[in-house]
Amino acid sequence: MIVKKAVIILTIAVSMVFSGIAYIYAEGQQKMTILYKDGKKQVIYLDESSCNILTIDFSTQGMAADPRKQYTDTSKQYTDTRGNRVAVPCGKLAFADRVVAYNIGNPAPTDRRAMNPNSALGEPDYISEEDSYKRPVYPDVTLGCGGSITLEFTRVSLVDVQGPDLYIFETGPAVEPAMVEISKDGFNWINVGRVSGGKASLDIHNYVSPNDQFRFVRLTDLRSACGGNFPGADIDAVAAIGCITVQ
């Protein structure tokens, strides 16, 4: 493994002379970052056990004076509607960005603007109830009593990291309980617990094997808040805090 890694590094080092590479650094055993003089960046993820290249992530972000600082700047902080600060290492890439399914519960929300599943995609954009009412489509999707939404991460895989791995941006002062399941293929699901009562982060550690990678998350309302105009959980965004980028 060490020999193989040395060959990879040597190959890259030789190519530096010809290709305009400005800087290379390794982070632990699994990740190498290459910064080019024109500002492009490659992150190479290695399989620790075999040293095979797993993925290569290309980025064209501008290079800062300190290349390591530029790399860590992919991490972003977000604030949920209860004022909790959430650090997301993969930044905006780490948010679910495709709707697979949306099954509206019963009763459903009374306002059609709360029933657009695309509102759960991308970075959180909920500001306030007052702001929401001004929009043609609300920034969050309401599941309805017992309803569910299935989302996909197309730009990252969800993985187990130290501490919380998944963050559900649910809107409103209280988290309406929702069951959270994850899947590699969209067919076989693992129940990883629930978000409720202000706890919007989940640690998948006890439910998965090391190096498992997941693409799908399914949220199902647990029927505890079925009254009013917006029954069930209201989802603004879903982030993979534990994330690795995929091509």
Ligand SMILES: [Ca+2]
């Ligand atoms: Ca974890």
Ligand SMILES: [Ca+2]
């Ligand atoms: Ca949203």
